[in-house]
Amino acid sequence: MLDRAAREVLGVSGEEFLARWDAGEYEDSDDPAITRVAMLIPFAR
């Protein structure tokens, strides 16, 4: 579910999104697309 959303709205794999998320790369982001994918993190862990 997260992989599909990450590819659809951000053009990255779910794995890559999670790596960037964990690295704090999205901390200062106010992009709604990030929110859209971040809501699905619990489904990937």
Add this chain to the structure above:
Amino acid sequence: MPGRNPREAVDAFLEPLKDTISCVARAKITLSHDGRGGTGKIHGLTVNNDMPVKLTCRPVLMLRIGMLYEIVRTEEAGRPPWRVSTRAYAYELQTASGELVWSYHWHPTPAVPNPHAHLGHTQLREDAVLSQKAHQPTGRVSLESVIRACITEYGVTPQRDDWDKTLALREGDFQLYRSWS
């Protein structure tokens, strides 16, 4: 709404959501792993496997619903000790082609800590001051009020006759049991 154990609290949380969603669509709620009982972690909730739900109206509109929640222990006198606390929500109305009409978000982060709305760019003029990325401040928005707006403002055909009463009842529960405004 509280429960005597985590599972009961989640069931009490889900029941009004199912009722509310049934006013406009038949769709399944999916929880992330251990979402009915796991404590000390954030759980995810999606409707229709995170795919937008088709609403009965012309033009066709689609609604995507997502939430994050946590099962927490409370010390409220006279109430069962477990409850579900919403940690984030995203309600998004889309056109049939997937373009955003509007969305209501709350996802506490340092960058955007408060509830807000986004307006889809296809709904705005080329020279509009508003943009899709702007965070229009709102109060906390209930799913019930979003579903009601779909029916009363956007012409969605209700899927049950008692939708008005159902939404009023569930909105009342929401107001009573929410832990913040």
